[in-house]
Amino acid sequence: MRRSAAPSQLQGNPFKKPKFISPARSHPSPNEEVAKLNSDIKLFEVAANKNNFLQPQNDPRTCNFNLPTKECAKGINHGDSYREKYCLEASTKTTLDLHHTVHSAPKEITVSKGQEEKPDSLVKYFSVVWCKASKKKHKKWEGDAVLIVKGKSFTLKDLEGKDIGRGTVYKLKELEKIEEGQTMMIGGKEIEVMGIISPDDFNSGRCFQFGGGCSAVLSSSQAAKKCLSNPFKSVCKLSSKENKQNSFQNCKPRHDPYAPNSLVMLRPDKNHQWLFNKNCFPVVDVVIDPHLVYYLRPHQKEGIIFLYECVMGMRVNGRCGAILADEMGLGKTLQCISLIWTLQCQGPYGGRPVVKKTLIVTPGSLVNNWRKEFQKWLGIERIKIFTVDQDHKIEEFTKSPFYSVLIISYEMLLRSLDQIKSVKFDLLICDEGHRLKNSTIKTTTALISLSCEKRIILTGTPVQNDLQEFFTLIDFVNPGILGSLSAYRKIYEEPIIISRQPSASEEERELGEQRAAELTCLTGLFILRRTQEVINQYLPPKIENVVFCRPGALQIALYRKLLNSQAVRFCLQGLLENTSHLICIGALKKLCNHPCLLFGSVKEKESNSTWDESEERSLYEGLINVFPADYNPTMFTEEESGKLQVLSKLLAVIRELRPAEKVVLVSNYTRTLDILQEVCKRHGYAYTRLDGQTPISQRQKIVDGFNSKYSPDFIFLLSSKAGGVGLNLIGGSHLILYDIDWNPATDIQAMSRVWRDGQKHPVHIYRLLTTGTIEEKIYQRQISKQGLSGAVVDLSKTSDHIQFSVEELKNLFTLHESSHCVTHDLLDCECTGENHTGDSLEKLPVSRNCQLGPHQQKCDSLKPLSMSQLKQWKHFPGDHLNLTDPFLERIRENVSFFFQNITNQTTAI
Ligand SMILES: Nc1ncnc2c1ncn2[C@@H]1O[C@H](COP(=O)(O)OP(=O)(O)OP(=O)(O)O)[C@@H](O)[C@H]1O
Numbered sequence: 001m002r003r004s005a006a007p008s009q010l011q012g013n014p015f016k017k018p019k020f021i022s023p024a025r026s027h028p029s030p031n032e033e034v035a036k037l038n039s040d041i042k043l044f045e046v047a048a049n050k051n052n053f054l055q056p057q058n059d060p061r062t063c064n065f066n067l068p069t070k071e072c073a074k075g076i077n078h079g080d081s082y083r084e085k086y087c088l089e090a091s092t093k094t095t096l097d098l099h100h101t102v103h104s105a106p107k108e109i110t111v112s113k114g115q116e117e118k119p120d121s122l123v124k125y126f127s128v129v130w131c132k133a134s135k136k137k138h139k140k141w142e143g144d145a146v147l148i149v150k151g152k153s154f155t156l157k158d159l160e161g162k163d164i165g166r167g168t169v170y171k172l173k174e175l176e177k178i179e180e181g182q183t184m185m186i187g188g189k190e191i192e193v194m195g196i197i198s199p200d201d202f203n204s205g206r207c208f209q210f211g212g213g214c215s216a217v218l219s220s221s222q223a224a225k226k227c228l229s230n231p232f233k234s235v236c237k238l239s240s241k242e243n244k245q246n247s248f249q250n251c252k253p254r255h256d257p258y259a260p261n262s263l264v265m266l267r268p269d270k271n272h273q274w275l276f277n278k279n280c281f282p283v284v285d286v287v288i289d290p291h292l293v294y295y296l297r298p299h300q301k302e303g304i305i306f307l308y309e310c311v312m313g314m315r316v317n318g319r320c321g322a323i324l325a326d327e328m329g330l331g332k333t334l335q336c337i338s339l340i341w342t343l344q345c346q347g348p349y350g351g352r353p354v355v356k357k358t359l360i361v362t363p364g365s366l367v368n369n370w371r372k373e374f375q376k377w378l379g380i381e382r383i384k385i386f387t388v389d390q391d392h393k394i395e396e397f398t399k400s401p402f403y404s405v406l407i408i409s410y411e412m413l414l415r416s417l418d419q420i421k422s423v424k425f426d427l428l429i430c431d432e433g434h435r436l437k438n439s440t441i442k443t444t445t446a447l448i449s450l451s452c453e454k455r456i457i458l459t460g461t462p463v464q465n466d467l468q469e470f471f472t473l474i475d476f477v478n479p480g481i482l483g484s485l486s487a488y489r490k491i492y493e494e495p496i497i498i499s500r501q502p503s504a505s506e507e508e509r510e511l512g513e514q515r516a517a518e519l520t521c522l523t524g525l526f527i528l529r530r531t532q533e534v535i536n537q538y539l540p541p542k543i544e545n546v547v548f549c550r551p552g553a554l555q556i557a558l559y560r561k562l563l564n565s566q567a568v569r570f571c572l573q574g575l576l577e578n579t580s581h582l583i584c585i586g587a588l589k590k591l592c593n594h595p596c597l598l599f600g601s602v603k604e605k606e607s608n609s610t611w612d613e614s615e616e617r618s619l620y621e622g623l624i625n626v627f628p629a630d631y632n633p634t635m636f637t638e639e640e641s642g643k644l645q646v647l648s649k650l651l652a653v654i655r656e657l658r659p660a661e662k663v664v665l666v667s668n669y670t671r672t673l674d675i676l677q678e679v680c681k682r683h684g685y686a687y688t689r690l691d692g693q694t695p696i697s698q699r700q701k702i703v704d705g706f707n708s709k710y711s712p713d714f715i716f717l718l719s720s721k722a723g724g725v726g727l728n729l730i731g732g733s734h735l736i737l738y739d740i741d742w743n744p745a746t747d748i749q750a751m752s753r754v755w756r757d758g759q760k761h762p763v764h765i766y767r768l769l770t771t772g773t774i775e776e777k778i779y780q781r782q783i784s785k786q787g788l789s790g791a792v793v794d795l796s797k798t799s800d801h802i803q804f805s806v807e808e809l810k811n812l813f814t815l816h817e818s819s820h821c822v823t824h825d826l827l828d829c830e831c832t833g834e835n836h837t838g839d840s841l842e843k844l845p846v847s848r849n850c851q852l853g854p855h856q857q858k859c860d861s862l863k864p865l866s867m868s869q870l871k872q873w874k875h876f877p878g879d880h881l882n883l884t885d886p887f888l889e890r891i892r893e894n895v896s897f898f899f900q901n902i903t904n905q906t907t908a909i
Pocket residue numbers: 295296297300326327328329330331332333334373376459460725726727728752756757758
């Protein structure tokens with residue numbers, strides 16, 4: 001609550017007319033011109049365009065020093081295309097003239113019982129200050145509030161959106177002619193009307209922002225206070241003599257801004273200069289190193305401009321945070337490296353560097369990937385980076401002035417928080433920062449406790465799916481921007497959620513939509529997300545196949561036995577808990593991968609002392625008898641599993657037709673990876689493996705080894721859950737998903753490892769499913785509406801979160817023995833399954849639901865495939881006569897059905 005703005009406290013004179021003082025004007029600036037500018041730049045008085053990006057700058061070329069006039073020449077690339085695309089025009093808003101308000105005597109408005117309400121169209125909104133009713137002359141206004149008058153009823157809300165008074169009035173006329181300056185008594189409170197709020201400002205929630213996060217945006221004086229502690233100071237503090245010398249030495253840009261293709265950052269406007277250039281250094285162009293620009297993709301140039309403007313506080317006054325939520329593989333790492341390198345060497349004021357030390361926190365498996373990327377783009381000389389691992393302790397970094405970048409895993413950060421706090425970091429980057437969505441976890445609280453103001457979250461996962469988590473991420477990068485959590489809930493979350501419910505009234509729906517639009521608009525200033533389409537043109541073709549493999553005879557017999565077990569029957573009668581369903585489902589999934597896995601589980605349980613009471617007993621009873629008497633799981637055969645048979649043939653044909661190409665083989669289960677590893681051994685395929693057990697220090701070495709063209713490895717065995725996120729496995733051009741996860745995001749993550757920048761070969765992706773079994777059902781769930789609900793596109797969501805109805809369980813626990821492909825049967829496809837060559841997928845609109853609603857709906861390739869999209873894929877039965885794909889041709893014998901889709905098709909694949 002902004003008590004300080006309550007007039008009587010400011011002025012201490014009860015007879016003086018209370019006057020609402022806008023935070024932006026509470027400390028008049030000595031510099032008139034800038035003061036005027038401050039009042040003109042009102043971020044929230046800006047009209048939104050469809051891209052939801054605001055551009056607060058008045059004149060990007062504003063410069064108070066003697067820069068060459070030709071700097072305004074067209075040749076400078078100040079990221080103009082970006083601004084053309086994303087920026088909005090400022091529009092002025094009529095401000096209230098508060099000075100003519102009259103301080104009339106308070107009038108008590110009494111509550112009436114029997115009068116008719118006026119129609120809804122007569123809703124009016126006022127900004128007011130309030131205090132408890134008293135007869136004291138020296139009033140002390142307690143806070144700002146919003147008065148909503150609807151017919152003869154009124155509601156008083158504080159700036160956190162909470163109701164602090166409500167009722168109905170006796171004299172309707174009193175409410176009809178409310179004016180600025182008027183004081184009245186309502187609901188036991190005395191209020192004074194400060195101004196009229198437009199319906200638009202109320203519906204969008206903007207009127208509450210004065211008290212919440214937006215005070216920082218609106219108030220340049222507050223921003224100044226906050227930002228003067230920003231890293232300019234720490235990095236660039238020089239003696240006055242040095243200042244003078246350096247200002248002349250460095251006032252040239254480090255790189256030529258007029259060179260062709262130069263990438264020049266936005267010049268700070270007068271407001272920024274007023275806030276940050278206290279020493280009046282010359283304004284100098286910040287130019288991205290041409291060495292890097294040469295490699296940057298267009299979207300990466302835009303991303304660097306965006307990050308620069310965010311962390312420099314140019315997009316939201318006094319806030320230096322950003323979320324770069326580009327889809328996987330778009331090169332978020334390179335964009336950050338470019339930013340770090342730029343800020344470490346340059347700055348807009350006298351050319352002085354903005355950042356001295358940078359902290360990068362990342363999942364353990366990516367620590368060395370970051371190091372490699374630094375080396376790849378900047379070599380080893382330009383920037384000194386330090387990675388914390390077993391052999392390199394953090395003390396080495398803290399004691400040495402030599403290093404400017406510290407790369408550390410989230411786990412290690414927690415362990416060395418005290419040492420980290422002893423260093424002054426100017427820039428903090430949290431890779432795969434989606435994990436910070438929970439404010440109570442230790443990692444989040446640890447990172448929040450760091451004093452660094454320039455904070456960047458990198459994530460490939462959409463951030464708007466859950467409004468609570470969204471708040472946490474936003475609040476982490478730009479603390480307080482959305483106000484307190486309780487205000488956010490009242491002002492945004494509640495109306496948005498209510499508006500999404502089927503029972504919502506038209507009014508609720510509209511309010512929710514407008515609040516969502518406002519939230520998007522506000523946060524869109526510092527969140528950037530681009531989808532994979534922006535790099536498709538640089539990538540080779542991708543051929544995706546869904547391969548339905550016929551189960552083996554032993555698999556069918558065991559499957560039937562499991563479905564007839566007492567445990568499954570009890571599940572279907574709704575007698576068991578969710579955990580029992582998951583045990584049954586787990587057993588069926590194991591069986592689909594290979595019967596020997598199930599055999600191993602049964603034997604293991606039998607030897608367990610709790611076997612007698614365990615639920616698994618009723619599931620596994622009599623199962624061993626279905627296996628041959630002399631069954632030995634270590635001597636498993638490929639024929640026993642439909643998928644393994646297909647896999648084995650697939651590996652053989654890849655080896656034969658593309659001897660120089662490599663395969664990434666993915667499973668979610670370590671035991672399944674053991675079987676796949678055994679297959680590699682039996683066939684003499686060289687392999688490497690990364691799973692949850694692989695020490696973090698080894699991971700990058702394994703990845704590098706595989707990606708190297710000199711590596712003899714043919715196969716990379718990958719546990720998708722353990723190591724999928726963020727890895728580059730471009731050494732492989734064939735990726736086989738051996739099993740399926742409930743969460744489509746896990747599979748999509750894995751698939752994105754090979755089809756990414758740097759990939760030289762056409763990419764072949766094979767998803768293996770056992771025909772008619774639970775695997776098909778899980779796949780259907782992935783591509784059905786249920787699977788598309790936003791929350792599922794989140795790696796942290798596991799099957800434990802899934803609740804099943806009895807109907808769903810019946811469907812899950814059915815084996816379709818006679819179908820070639822149950823998924824195709826469900827598609828309502830007119831073809832008879834005979835070589836249906838569907839339309840190109842690219843023609844179909846792709847949209848994703850999220851809680852922020854239509855304003856956030858963009859093309860998003862992270863979205864799992866939908867049923868209707870799958871229908872557009874080419875599809876044909878395994879025994880189709882004209883299979884043109886040589887790989888499918890060779891595996892068809894054990895395949896009942898194929899779906900195939902090609903992206904970026906060229907003639908040669
Ligand atoms: N402009 C470029 N030219 C060539 N290769 C590039 C370029 N930008 C990025 N790359 C390469 O693309 C690969 C993917 O980049 P990166 O790992 O940064 O993606 P990401 O956006 O972080 O994806 P994820 O969300 O999966 O972590 C890396 O090998 C990187 O070196």
